[in-house]
Amino acid sequence: MVIDRRRFLQLCAGAGAIGMSRARAATYTPSPKLPIIDVHLHAYPADMALPATPNPVTGKPPGPKDGEAHLRACLAEMKRLNVVKGVVSGGSGDRLGAAAHWHEAAPDRIIAGAGIRGSEDTPLPEIGLLRKEFGEGRLRVLGEVSAQYAGLSLSDPKYEPYLALAEELDVPVALHTGSGPPGISYDPCCHGFRASLGNPALVEEALNRHPKLRLNVMHGGWPYLEGTIAIVNHYPQVYVDLGAIDWLLPRAEFHAYLGALTRAGFGKRIMFGSDQIFWPEAIGMAVEGVESARFLTPSQKRDIFYGNAVRFFRLGKGEQMKP
Numbered sequence: 001m002v003i004d005r006r007r008f009l010q011l012c013a014g015a016g017a018i019g020m021s022r023a024r025a026a027t028y029t030p031s032p033k034l035p036i037i038d039v040h041l042h043a044y045p046a047d048m049a050l051p052a053t054p055n056p057v058t059g060k061p062p063g064p065k066d067g068e069a070h071l072r073a074c075l076a077e078m079k080r081l082n083v084v085k086g087v088v089s090g091g092s093g094d095r096l097g098a099a100a101h102w103h104e105a106a107p108d109r110i111i112a113g114a115g116i117r118g119s120e121d122t123p124l125p126e127i128g129l130l131r132k133e134f135g136e137g138r139l140r141v142l143g144e145v146s147a148q149y150a151g152l153s154l155s156d157p158k159y160e161p162y163l164a165l166a167e168e169l170d171v172p173v174a175l176h177t178g179s180g181p182p183g184i185s186y187d188p189c190c191h192g193f194r195a196s197l198g199n200p201a202l203v204e205e206a207l208n209r210h211p212k213l214r215l216n217v218m219h220g221g222w223p224y225l226e227g228t229i230a231i232v233n234h235y236p237q238v239y240v241d242l243g244a245i246d247w248l249l250p251r252a253e254f255h256a257y258l259g260a261l262t263r264a265g266f267g268k269r270i271m272f273g274s275d276q277i278f279w280p281e282a283i284g285m286a287v288e289g290v291e292s293a294r295f296l297t298p299s300q301k302r303d304i305f306y307g308n309a310v311r312f313f314r315l316g317k318g319e320q321m322k323p
């Protein structure tokens, strides 16, 4: 979920109803600590002041005061939870720079992605810059692509050169799908935002124009279960991640959704992601959201926490278990 501070207040207003009952999850420690890959993290510019917005589930204000402290706290949480690899994209300001900074701080643990939008206040970066960054390996994912916030779908012609580049260089794409903060279309940033643009079914034209594109449908497409299943069913190169829905949604709803995707036969295409936004403790809360799904077998959990991401991101043998 790519949002900035002022808009997150609105999200919190909506999500506050989730309640405090899961506050204890903020200190969750899995046992035993098997390796985890978090495919949905966000970074903020090192000198950006973080808002004091409380964690919508626990009600606690965020510990880190700026982007640099947030990076350090997130890395500490990743180490504590044995999150051996994380895919990060910028959530505000200089998005490419913020993600690259995380990679520089922990090159073995962090894969940096190019967070792009294509709205008036967050225009698309120059394509030559992305070609260079992908070519030299500093950025390895095109995403989070927050087209919905720009009032567009991934199939809009605006993204064509970027998808062509990702296909040419075999760079995976991660797309924001599903929902945004309540009231977001009334915010000056995002007048074009429409709930209906979150339906993963809208990626179909893009996938047919670029058949080799590997796509992560972020947030699992929630609440568009049918559209998500339709796309994952017809396009074997499409995976989903569980970012935000695994800790922000009421637990019963998250488990019902995860259970439906698994029952439909897609347990090998679901990847763990936290979408921790400003709160490092949300990584552990998200882990607990999946860990507490009693309907999953230990082997299905391993796929979600680790194996499926290794396959999707084609992590080499040498980098799978690092550090």
Ligand SMILES: [Zn+2]
Binding pocket: 001, 002, 144, 176, 177, 218, 219
């Ligand atoms: Zn998102």
